Amino acid sequence: MPYSNIDKSKSKLNPHVSVDCVIFGFDFDELKVLLIERENPSSEGGLSIRNFSLPGNLISDDENLDQSAKRVLYELTGLTNIFLEQFYAFGDPERVKRKHDTEWLKSIRDEPSARVITVAYYSLVKLEAYSPTAASFAKKAEWYPITSIPALAFDHNHIVNKAIDTLKLKLQTQPLGFELLPEKFTLGQLQKLYEVILGTDLDKRNFRRKILNKKILIPLIEKQKGVPHKQAQLFMFDKEKYEEVKNTYFGFDF
């Protein structure tokens, strides 16, 4: 429980700065994003609207931004040990304009009308390795396919879109897959990962040529198991080479 030692009575929340986390999960078939759902504070009378948002909250004045992002993600979803990378700060004065967003802030914040700038973080994880558990003001914490994201609070749909753009750019400058694929994988599985992130089909021959040229893969004698015929060759990442290009430049264009 890495955050159990934070004494809430001591750490003061900064009313003007928040963090939001865009956690992408890859499940070998599609890309998903982790969203929380909170109870509708005005659900008793009139319309009942389901309220989705990114896991996010105000920073505490004794933390740096990275620490805030880790804490907030943990407090709302129980997830820990996720490498979060900052990608953009969002500060439109009109970020909070819908009535049910305003109402909700009144129910949880000391200064609900204070203008808040949010610093957004993202990560890409192997979905099956993380089981979110809702806590605090999150009543649910679940994965949603990025092809069908519900309407989110504040400017969170915009933040998710910017995170997807950042991820696509990242894909072209760094190798990807080490933490997301099984230890031994086929080129088809690796291609699927790239396709899911880019949201487009790639030419099989081109992809294979380019990725093999990068010399980050080790071909194995072993072949794919559990398929009736045309068993594909298995590969492993060359960890040393992978880390080397990760810290210089990958230059992988499509």
Added chain:
Amino acid sequence: MPYSNIDKSKSKLNPHVSVDCVIFGFDFDELKVLLIERENPSSEGGLSIRNFSLPGNLISDDENLDQSAKRVLYELTGLTNIFLEQFYAFGDPERVKRKHDTEWLKSIRDEPSARVITVAYYSLVKLEAYSPTAASFAKKAEWYPITSIPALAFDHNHIVNKAIDTLKLKLQTQPLGFELLPEKFTLGQLQKLYEVILGTDLDKRNFRRKILNKKILIPLIEKQKGVPHKQAQLFMFDKEKYEEVKNTYFGFDF
């Protein structure tokens, strides 16, 4: 005067969020950064320390972050019409720890001890096209070579280093030079631009092969003037192709 219509008495500064601008200037020979210098508030007694910093200040509550960055840059240096790009938010609780930084904040801010998160912007411009003029609390606004940057206020040296890293990465994903070089230029001049940003010499043949492969240059019949012999061929950017790769992916590795 694009900001003359801002009524200072109406726009309230947010005590917790600032913007800082890292403006890089290219002068065909080296890369420089725009710094301001302010008077030392404690210079009368004891040590007289010259106080350098990036142009930066608190955001105003009626602006978004991009607008704040433009306004602050203009107010302190007179520069306008510069495309500023946000690159990172800095929020270490210990950003302000040196005594003369603390003293200075007391002299200019309503809440000098408030913790401030700063959102940093950067730009790369042709140095000769911009003549900074210090104003407001900046007593000087001048260009300094990035190879000899003085000690800066707060965490500003760290911010400059992060901006340089961002610029280097950008160089590998986007074409560069359109606004920085003369309309007609030699490959040597273009290579110099890349070398100055990367802070390293590049192999001439490799550079030429790679940049020509990108098909963004148009070779001209005209040759370089004003040099006694070995006049180099001149090139122009193919504006259409340049914009096209700028909006997709450049993939230029070294």
